[in-house]
Amino acid sequence: MSEHEGAEQHEGEGPVQDRDLELLSAYLDGEVTPDEAARIEADPRLQARLHELAAARDLVAQPVEPLDEGGWDALVAGARARVGDAPHHAPAAALAPAPDVAASGGAAVVELAPRRRRRAKGVALVAVAAACLLLVALSAAALRRSDSSTDQRELAGPTSSVPTTTADPQGGLGVTGSGTTSVGQAADEFRAVYTPEQLGAFADQDQLLAAARAAADRGPGPGATLVPSADPALAAVARCAAAVRRADQRLGRIRFASNATFRDKPVYVFVFQDFGIATGNEPRRLVVVGRDSCDVAASAPL
Amino acid sequence: MDGERSLVAAAKAGDQRALEELLRAHQRGIYALCRRFAANEADAQDMAQEAVIAIIRGLPAFEGRSSFKTWAFRLTTNTCLMELRSRSRRPPLASEEAQLRDRTDGGSAPHDVAAVRLDTDAAFAALSPEHRAAVVLRDVLGLEYGEIAEVLEVPIGTVRSRIARGRAAVADLLRDEEPAGTGNRSGLDGIQGET
Numbered sequence: 001m002s003e004h005e006g007a008e009q010h011e012g013e014g015p016v017q018d019r020d021l022e023l024l025s026a027y028l029d030g031e032v033t034p035d036e037a038a039r040i041e042a043d044p045r046l047q048a049r050l051h052e053l054a055a056a057r058d059l060v061a062q063p064v065e066p067l068d069e070g071g072w073d074a075l076v077a078g079a080r081a082r083v084g085d086a087p088h089h090a091p092a093a094a095l096a097p098a099p100d101v102a103a104s105g106g107a108a109v110v111e112l113a114p115r116r117r118r119r120a121k122g123v124a125l126v127a128v129a130a131a132c133l134l135l136v137a138l139s140a141a142a143l144r145r146s147d148s149s150t151d152q153r154e155l156a157g158p159t160s161s162v163p164t165t166t167a168d169p170q171g172g173l174g175v176t177g178s179g180t181t182s183v184g185q186a187a188d189e190f191r192a193v194y195t196p197e198q199l200g201a202f203a204d205q206d207q208l209l210a211a212a213r214a215a216a217d218r219g220p221g222p223g224a225t226l227v228p229s230a231d232p233a234l235a236a237v238a239r240c241a242a243a244v245r246r247a248d249q250r251l252g253r254i255r256f257a258s259n260a261t262f263r264d265k266p267v268y269v270f271v272f273q274d275f276g277i278a279t280g281n282e283p284r285r286l287v288v289v290g291r292d293s294c295d296v297a298a299s300a301p302l
Numbered sequence: 303m304d305g306e307r308s309l310v311a312a313a314k315a316g317d318q319r320a321l322e323e324l325l326r327a328h329q330r331g332i333y334a335l336c337r338r339f340a341a342n343e344a345d346a347q348d349m350a351q352e353a354v355i356a357i358i359r360g361l362p363a364f365e366g367r368s369s370f371k372t373w374a375f376r377l378t379t380n381t382c383l384m385e386l387r388s389r390s391r392r393p394p395l396a397s398e399e400a401q402l403r404d405r406t407d408g409g410s411a412p413h414d415v416a417a418v419r420l421d422t423d424a425a426f427a428a429l430s431p432e433h434r435a436a437v438v439l440r441d442v443l444g445l446e447y448g449e450i451a452e453v454l455e456v457p458i459g460t461v462r463s464r465i466a467r468g469r470a471a472v473a474d475l476l477r478d479e480e481p482a483g484t485g486n487r488s489g490l491d492g493i494q495g496e497t
Binding site: 021022024025026028029031049052053055056057059060061062063064065066067071072075076078079080082083238239242243246 | 318322325326329330333334337338343344347348350351354355358359421422425426437438440441442447462463465466467468469470471472473475476477
């Protein structure tokens with residue numbers, strides 16, 4: 001990779017030689033000598049190509065819309081959790097359940113902060129070996145269950161190496177995005193079924209849980225395939241889902257997504273498979289997030 | 303720079319606030335790199351998280367022979383390149399193909415902001431990962447050729463070549479989209495001839 005790639009090019013094949021191409025590009029960056037600049041400015045053929053390169057430069061130099069602070073904080077918190085370096089508190093607002101929910105007296109709101117503790121060195125090897133054996137056994141059992149129960153509403157998740165479904169077979173809104181929830185695993189595609197209608201307005205978390213469970217069991221309604229950046233509103237759903245998953249490594253594939261109003265605030269309602277409490281019955285976790293901020297308003301086993 | 307050295311030393315010693323401050327100082331660059339490597343924002347955030355993980359894991363071994371920015375951008379670029387290669391080994395989803403068609407088929411007003419953004423994604427998608435890295439570091443992050451050479455760990459001549467060929471490929475893509483475009487494709491031919 002250290003060779004000068006320009007030496008490999010085919011000089012003379014085009015109207016502008018490769019050497020001149022590099023010269024023109026360097027001219028745009030102010031990296032030419034006065035003599036070279038004069039030569040470019042005196043040659044109409046080079047000038048024409050220069051204008052094309054300048055247009056290309058202007059296109060690729062379009063500024064990138066930055067992540068907002070909350071999004072970055074959640075991203076870093078998730079990263080630290082995945083390397084076992086998480087602080088003992090949930091640093092991002094996105095990780096904290098809303099106080100009114102916590103005090104509701106309804107179903108327990110489960111804290112979403114990732115927890116990966118460092119183990120004492122003396123027992124680390126034994127613990128890791130035992131955990132590996134247990135994980136292998138649980139994974140095999142979980143895969144068998146997943147294979148037998150996966151229906152068309154389920155989408156390729158972080159445990160799928162190659163997605164086999166390329167469009168939502170029921171015409172639902174496929175939300176494409178990437179998940180990084182599996183420890184040490186590169187981001188894989190996941191798709192969710194998004195039901196655009198409102199689940200309803202809820203003041204009580206138990207009622208919301210019941211409605212989400214019923215809707216997730218019922219399956220998606222009619223819709224259209226979603227391409228992430230094509231529709232900002234639907235892309236926002238994917239963005240929030242991805243943020244939630246990044247912040248909590250327990251969350252597995254997304255099973256269901258919809259809208260609701262919870263305590264007078266518009267929210268997205270997500271149902272994820274929950275790896276953290278996987279015990280053999282495919283547990284699911286309801287996560288309710290504010291539509292504007294992606295902040296978690298409630299989270300509970302479903 | 304001295305302030306950054308102090309932060310790095312503190313972060314290496316386990317100061318979480320120092321680590322967060324370092325990451326936040328380069329947040330824009332890290333995310334911008336990933337966004338230009340990724341097809342969409344969600345993928346970019348995933349890549350950025352992988353890059354942050356690489357930085358956190360690599361920090362104890364960081365010896366300060368380059369600036370933290372250069373080192374962090376190098377890890378980010380390598381992470382994104384690995385991610386791209388990983389994705390290239392699996393077939394694209396239909397949604398991704400449709401997304402690319404939407405971008406390249408046009409259909410939006412030429413001066414529409416969203417259209418420009420989509421075209422930018424399509425333009426970068428046309429570049430090889432190596433050319434893309436050089437172009438992003440120069441045209442999006444504004445690094446000098448020498449800094450880019452340090453980030454990519456290649457000679458400056460290679461940086462100059464990659465930037466030129468990347469821009470040429472995009473220029474040819476733009477010309478192809480013009481209804482009456484009749485220009486040559488020398489730059490794109492050059493790109494395709496490279497490995």
